[in-house]
Amino acid sequence: MLRDGVGVLLFTLTPALASDLPDGFVRLADIDPTIQQSMNYAGTNNFIGRVVKGYEAPVCIVTEKAAKALARVQAKLADDGLTLVMFDCYRPERAVKDFMDSIGAGGPPDPKWHPNVKRGDLQKRGYLARRSAHSRGSTVDIGLLRLEQAGISPEPACGAGHDMMVPFGTGYDCLDPASHTTNPKLSDEEKYNRKQLVEAMAAEGFRNYSKEWWHFTLNGEPFPKKAFDFPVTATD
Numbered sequence: 001m002l003r004d005g006v007g008v009l010l011f012t013l014t015p016a017l018a019s020d021l022p023d024g025f026v027r028l029a030d031i032d033p034t035i036q037q038s039m040n041y042a043g044t045n046n047f048i049g050r051v052v053k054g055y056e057a058p059v060c061i062v063t064e065k066a067a068k069a070l071a072r073v074q075a076k077l078a079d080d081g082l083t084l085v086m087f088d089c090y091r092p093e094r095a096v097k098d099f100m101d102s103i104g105a106g107g108p109p110d111p112k113w114h115p116n117v118k119r120g121d122l123q124k125r126g127y128l129a130r131r132s133a134h135s136r137g138s139t140v141d142i143g144l145l146r147l148e149q150a151g152i153s154p155e156p157a158c159g160a161g162h163d164m165m166v167p168f169g170t171g172y173d174c175l176d177p178a179s180h181t182t183n184p185k186l187s188d189e190e191k192y193n194r195k196q197l198v199e200a201m202a203a204e205g206f207r208n209y210s211k212e213w214w215h216f217t218l219n220g221e222p223f224p225k226k227a228f229d230f231p232v233t234a235t236d
Contacts, residue, residue, distance in 0.1 A: 024137075028060040028089065041095065056233050080196075089139075127175040135228055138222065140215075142214055142216060168197075168213055173214075182210070
C-alpha cells in the first residue's frame with residue numbers, strides 16, 4: 001500500500017505466480033532433496049499413454065506435514081542402503097476427471113497396465129475413484145530404490161518400472177490383483193520388500209491401501225475433507 005503525492009492511499013496488487021502453492025503445501029524437494037522422483041503422469045509412461053491434465057512438471061507436491069513424515073522415513077531407509085522414489089503425490093482434481101474420462105468408453109484389458117481387468121471395470125474393481133485421496137495432498141504412490149545400483153532391474157511385465165527398484169512383484173500402477181499388498185503369489189523377496197515398505201511408512205504414520213502396494217495416506221492429514229485443483233508446477 002502506497003501514498004500518492006496528495007496523501008491518497010493507493011493499493012498495489014501483486015499477481016500470483018504460477019509456482020505459488022496453497023498454504024500448507026510444499027514441493028518435496030524443498031524438504032528432502034534426497035528422495036527420488038519419477039513422476040509418470042507428467043510424461044507418457046502411464047496407463048493413459050500421455051501427459052495427464054494438471055501435470056505441468058514432473059514434481060512431487062505434498063502437504064508440509066506429509067513431506068516431513070516422508071523425510072523421516074527416508075532417513076531410516078538410508079541405513080539399509082535404500083531410498084524412497086515418488087511416483088505420484090498431490091493430484092489435481094482435473095487429473096482425476098481425466099482418468100475417469102479415459103476409461104469412460106471402456107475397452108479390453110491392457111497387457112501393460114491392467115492385463116486382467118477391462119478398462120471400464122477399473123473403477124468398480126477399486127483401482128480408480130471419482131474422488132481421489134491424492135487430491136487432498138497427503139497421499140503418495142511410492143517405491144524403494146537401491147542407493148547403489150547392483151544391476152539393471154528388468155522392466156516389469158505389468159506397470160511402470162525403474163532400473164534400480166527393488167523387486168515388488170509388479171511395477172507401479174499395475175492395476176491388477178497381483179498388486180494387492182499381501183498377494184500370496186509372490187516370491188519371498190517380493191513379500192519381504194512389500195512388508196518393509198509398509199512397515200517403514202507405518203512407523204511415520206502412513207497407512208497402505210490394500211489393493212496397491214505403492215499407495216499410502218498419512219493418518220491425521222491436514223485436509224481430510226478438502227480436494228484441491230491447482231496444477232502441479234515447478235518453481236520456475
